Amino acid sequence: MAVSARRGTPLSIDEICAAALRLVDEGGVEGLSMRKLAAELDVNPMSLYHHVASKDALLELICATAASRMSLPPDDGTPWQEQLRALALAYHRHARLHPALWIHVHNHPRIIADRRLSLWQVLERVLRLAGVPEEELRRTSDVLHAFVSGIILAELQGHLPDDPEETGRRLATAVELIVRGLEGGAAGARPAARG
Secondary structure, eight states: OOBOTTTOSBOOHHHHHHHHHHHHHHHTGGGOOHHHHHHHHTSOHHHHTTTOSOHHHHHHHHHHTGGGGSOOOOSSSOOHHHHHHHHHHHHHHHHHHSHHHHHHHHTOHHHHTOTTSHHHHHHHHHHHHTTOOGGGHHHHHHHHHHHHHHHHHHHHTTSSOOOHHHHHHHHHHHHHHHHHHHHTTTTTOOOOOOO
């Protein structure tokens, strides 16, 4: 661990990520620089490079660990419908708390497509509980993610009213449509064969 002459205490990667996320929240991804981050942490900018290779690497790390900052539903026997609702709410809340980071992630498909992210793992676990066949998991999770992400994007871009009460109802409606569709077996249904 690098120790700054100014602060006298070692930096941690968690501290660096938390400060970087604050800067992104305040000024967008463009507002984050290694120099600004160093000033925020009261360290020499070179101290940061002992922990992270570049701004891009730091952004990837923040994005990859975003799910750890969400309250993802545990595998505790709760009905899948409740777990799916909790997951959608956590995802929506995180996107609204960190809109610049959320937009950055969705502008870099390689980041969001990483199936090792705990967000995808939890979603697929819940979909298995809902009875989605293994061969349909990827497509179903992609479609559900796109559906909820579309709502969030429309909110963030001002295409939908930003009234907190309406936002909550809108998300609840979307999640109920998803739950009903999964309960009806729509996720596992294959198109009828033409012949």
